[in-house]
Amino acid sequence: MSATTLTRHAAPAAVRRPRRFDLKPSTAAVYFVALVVVALTLGPVIYGVLGGFRTNAQIAENPAALPHPWVLFNYTGVLTNPDFWRYALNSTGIAVITTALVVICGIMAAYPLARYEFKYREGVFMVFVVGLLFPASVAIIPLFILITQNFHLGNTWIGIALPQAAFALPTTVVILRPFLVALPKELEEAAQLDGASRIGFFWRILLPLSGPGMVTVGVLAFVGSWNAYLLPLLLLGPQNKTLPLGVADFSSEHGSDTAGVFAFTSLAMIPALVFFLAMQKRIVSGLQGAVKG
């Protein structure tokens, strides 16, 4: 498919050597371009992380230099700051509740939409599909009133998690349905012969087999909730801020403490990054499954 493949017959000598050391001009060019792209994408992130290891004086003197000497007090300052841990705890709590709601409601809804035949099935499914178009900002004012005044859930974890889960449901249902459709019909027939009801089939066969799909939507819901800004901004008071709110506030309150802001920001980005990278393979394969159907 690539130049390497196309020229394989012309250069049999290259086959004997391990591919990875095969530095033909075309391959070298690809690596060069790839490295430039990676430098541009990662540059700001690395700059931020390194910035946390510098002093403000260092940054003012030469904004683009490496830390010299490396200092730790920005990071230790953040890690010993009780606010940081409270924000992290809030983010975690909200993200966990959101994820649980999304995965449970999503898989339950996707099951009949995938494997039952009933009159309004496509109608119900379309309701969720159209939901993909709803930006949270459109509903934000009524949502604020609903949560704070009608349900008195303002400033609570569940008050954020409920609407976040609701807005994540369309994506979840849209991903899970083809996943459940793809499970072979024979499984269901075999379960039926063994005397399982449809609910029994759901519990004993479908749920265990849906693991990868649920991981995909679960990670997406978790990272989405972890990164969310607008809804927590409007609904949470100072005591219950999440990390993105904390980052935004810290950076505007300590605007002159550039190194401190970098340290705070760098630490705040770690969990979502680690979580996502650890799950990346499963996410991408789950998405490919959904895209291909």
Add this chain to the structure above:
Amino acid sequence: MTTPRVAASPAAFVSSAGPAPLAHARVAGSGLGRRRGRSAAAWRKRAEIAFFVAPALVLFLMFVVWPIITAVQISLYKWKGIGPLVDFVGLHNYVSVLTNQLFTDALTHNLIIIVVSIAVQLPLGLGIALLLNRKMWGQGLLRTLIFVPYVLSEVVAGVVWRQLLVPTYGGVDAIARFLHIPTPQQGFLGTPDIALWTVLFVLTWKYLGLAVILFLAGLQGVPEDLYEAAQLDGASWWQVQRKITVPLLGPTVRTWAFLSMIGSLQIFDMVWILTGGGPIGRTSTMATFLIYQGTKSQAFGIASAASVILFVIALVLAVAYQQLVLRRDTRPDQPRRKAKR
């Protein structure tokens, strides 16, 4: 979860799956479903369906659909956020939003963001995806690293970029000095004529990885034997990409462009963090406009009218795109579109 902004959240990433599952509607079916069984069985089935769908549907109707309906209602009143809705003003809020220069500017910015995002990210993303779509050492790592900005929250990315772009003391100015490139005195985010382009640059940085990953996923679907046939015919790498790969990637590109458009309409977090819509409103978007009206001015009627207009634009765009562009991808009998020249 936040919304499918340009893909502002992972939700958008996935919603790429949107159109595809529809094709399965007819395939689905329960092997257990009996043909019009006794009514007890039929009722049991209905109860089961209701049991499974109810939690999601209730959640969705209560926290998504109902607030949107309420937004329409509020948009017809003059309302400061306290007390009952009494001051009915009809479509007055819509008129004042649509004649408000701040809103039309914001709408213009949204349209610029749509056009520039696609015009820049499509060729760049396609180029990078084609380059990375080969067996090479470290391929997986490269893909992952390119995806990193997309995983960061917009707040975190925005704060880092804001610090980088601080005039004189920011990293960007330092590098520009090193390269002897002049920089604007008030900074890239503070100079009215440059601010929107700076925001667009940061958005490109954040979302290019999504395009690359989606295009790479689409490339997995191009059958290997096509490449082998082309190889036998003596096609060059460039010919193969132009005549085979890019045309077959059409559906993926069209889905991505759709996501990008809807996301660009909804963009909020990044702009709010980077500039707050300024300087002098030059980077505002419809979402920053309506949040500003709602939170700072307490003009909930105006804000709701703006949000309804935003929603209608998104809906019209989505339906038009579905009808005009995406439709061809869901008709299997239709011959594949030829590559442009």
